[in-house]
Amino acid sequence: MIKQTLPNTKPIMCKIVDKEEECEDTYTFLLEVPVEVKSAKPGQFIMLWVPGVDEFPIGIAGFENNILEIGIAKMGEGTEALLKKEIGDYLGIRGFYGKPFKTPKKVKVNHLLIGGGFGMTPLKLLTTNLIHQEEKQEIHVFEGARNKSRLMYLKWFQHLHDEGKLIFHACTDDGSYGYKGFPTVDLEKFLQEVEGPSIFYVAGPERMMKAIFDIGKKYDKVIDMQMSLADRYMRCGFGVCSYCAVDPTGWRICVDGPIFNTKQLEQITDFGVYKRLETGEKERI
């Protein structure tokens, strides 16, 4: 077993070994990490450097045999330049940063993974880990998108669903696949019927997460909600700069998060309301 973690240092250059279109405007990149390292944990992130263009935090969708899987959607200048990169090109990574999702051991719970868009990347790695856990527990994945062509990892989740390894609840705004409507509505219907304790693992737009948080609070059977605030602006990724810090606790999303649990989220008054810009100013979410 390899014990080493990646050192916190300048970007480590990784070769792109595969690039595939995942869904509309979104690509999966596989990067070869040149040093043998311990696996990434679900919810952790990397700072991805597109040489000469930009660097930004990105979720980890998979890590096996030193191959790192990330999902990239066109969002700005940095991601646009990144999508032009081809197999054989190099990208820099720093990480793996942050605290991961925590799954309870030896307690029978329903694992409810809820996400949309980019948020599906850490949830993919979490799914991989959960289905390999020895204790059989129910896994439900709720994914929301505008339409079928924007559902990330659709084939992958649907395949696991068909194999009986999890239950996939797809939701689209236009009804082109799965439930027609927001995942929040589908989730609440599910919660009314499900038995036993449940834990939420959520990643996606913060407004959506706040709505899910408010739903979860209404049900005692939801024993914990873990949410990823990784899509906030970050500079350093390892705690120095504080541009990602939340009020009033002073927690840095990159080090004290990005995964926060129910108790922590209740203390973060910014959650779902304000985020910080690169100037340090606050902007309403």
Next chain:
Amino acid sequence: MNLVIKRAKVSKTFQVAIICLLMSIETFIGSIEIRNPLMLASGVLGTTYSTLQRAYKAGLGAVITKSIGPRSRSGNPNPSVFALHEIRSLINSVGLANPGYQTFRQDIEQLVKSETPTVVSIFGENQTEFSEVLDGLKDLNILGFELNLSCPNTEKGGSQIGTDTEAVYSIVKALKSKTNLPLWVKLTPNVSDIIEIADAAVKGGCDAIVAINTLKAMVIDIQTKQPILGFKRGGLSGSAIKPIGIRYIYDLYENFREKIPLIGVGGIYKGEDVVEYLLAGATAVEIGSAIGVAYPENIIRTITMKIKKYMKEHDYSSIGEITGGAHR
């Protein structure tokens, strides 16, 4: 007190721990008293009131905010901060990203409300901008201002001003006439003669000299042949610059002695590093990289205990007694 503890039937280690806990390490920077000589360096955890409050609660003597200018500023593109593992250092080119003094005022008010001893770092491209920021914040109940005359990560202002003796003198003098609050001047090491610049600041009327800011630095990726920082050039902090900071504080102390308090910054990770700066001539220190990288709560406790242990071993009863010890 020592006698009472010695008489109690407890282990020697426990005795030392208790004595250290009871030892006081307040220090004076001019007329300001702080509970210990450790302060948060500007630029680290300093963008929001909540992280500054957290750093103070973790046990620091005072905190210095991120440098605040007249208007909001996005700074330089990413990558703008990363670590250099092999030399336990950081390189940055944040470039004075800040929300502007009018917005940041609310954060300072929160700090004042929570009784966090706060020094506000300010910058400007010229005397008029420095004055505008100072005027906009001087009514607040803060410890004082630190003038950032030394940021290496901008096209204008910062270290350009900090290398010009006349500019340093006139800015300090002009600002001093506007406020009774202490003015500290943070110097750049990127000059041929730091004494000359410090002398200009002292003549202008500053209340303490802070040395040093980051050193000009750069990192290039040899695979893609690209400078890694978005701004290409940056400033180095951390362990690699500690011997340089020590040298500057030593030189400054030799020149000024008790005429002006010195605050040492650069590469402090351990209690021993603090002691080294004090012996070189500092009356207090600022810690940046080390606090940001670790959990502030853990590192500050460890450093404080080490300083106290050193004081006990070397029979010092106050921080002031250590200051300048290497010059005797």
